[in-house]
Amino acid sequence: MGMYCVANELSTLKMGMYCVANELSTFKNKSAMKLRVIRTYLVPLRRGSLEIKSQEIVFHDSEGTVIHAHVPKTLVENTVIHAHVPKTLTYKTSMHEYMLQFNHETIMKEIRSDKFPWHMYRLKPFNSLKGNPTLDDKHLIDIIGRIVQIHGPQEKIIGGHNTRLIDFVLEDAL
Incomplete structure (x- = not known):
């Protein structure tokens, strides 16, 4: 960008x-x-x-x-x-x-500047995210991992609209 x-x-x-x-x-x-x-x-x-x-x-x-x-x-x-x-x-x-x-x-x-550094990602270890009650879910975090488990889709009403959600589990790539 x-x-x-x-x-x-x-x-x-x-x-x-x-x-x-x-x-x-x-x-x-x-x-x-x-x-x-x-x-x-x-x-x-x-x-x-x-x-x-x-x-x-x-x-x-x-x-x-x-x-x-x-x-x-x-x-x-x-x-x-x-x-x-x-x-x-x-x-x-x-x-x-x-x-x-x-x-x-x-x-x-x-x-344009070649000297300006590229800090594109804010990676977090998966175990620092899992079950962390202090984590603000509004903050954008970059995760590198692979999907190891997918749960069946669920239908939920969110904001008055029928929404289809899929839960999945990521494995930390590190």
Whole structure:
């Protein structure tokens, strides 16, 4: 995926002074960051709808710190967008204390750099996930493993819709 500079003022972007995700705070919310996209996905307005509610982007910085960004529907198709740093929201998919909330002042510019590191995966050992009550199921985690057992499909009603679920067991590849 691409690498981007994200800032909330063009002057900050032009100065070339970038912060990393671990330097963010509620007092330092007007900064430029160099980030690489790990994942991006569109959130529909409601289940089965073609109307878009938002775009969610998972980035990593040069230190490998992962941070989630929310782009509201009104800005999804814009190329010039700006961000501020709110406190944790309930659907945040990274473990970082903050998430980026894009607004009409956010500027996102694609850049090229061979020196920016690739930290694409956040691998976790399978036994650290299995039965871990402190694990937040909203956080995205990369798992490398193989399916060793598949249970028959189950029909459940989720959000008023009939949904087919399949349980399976993964074996840690390590």
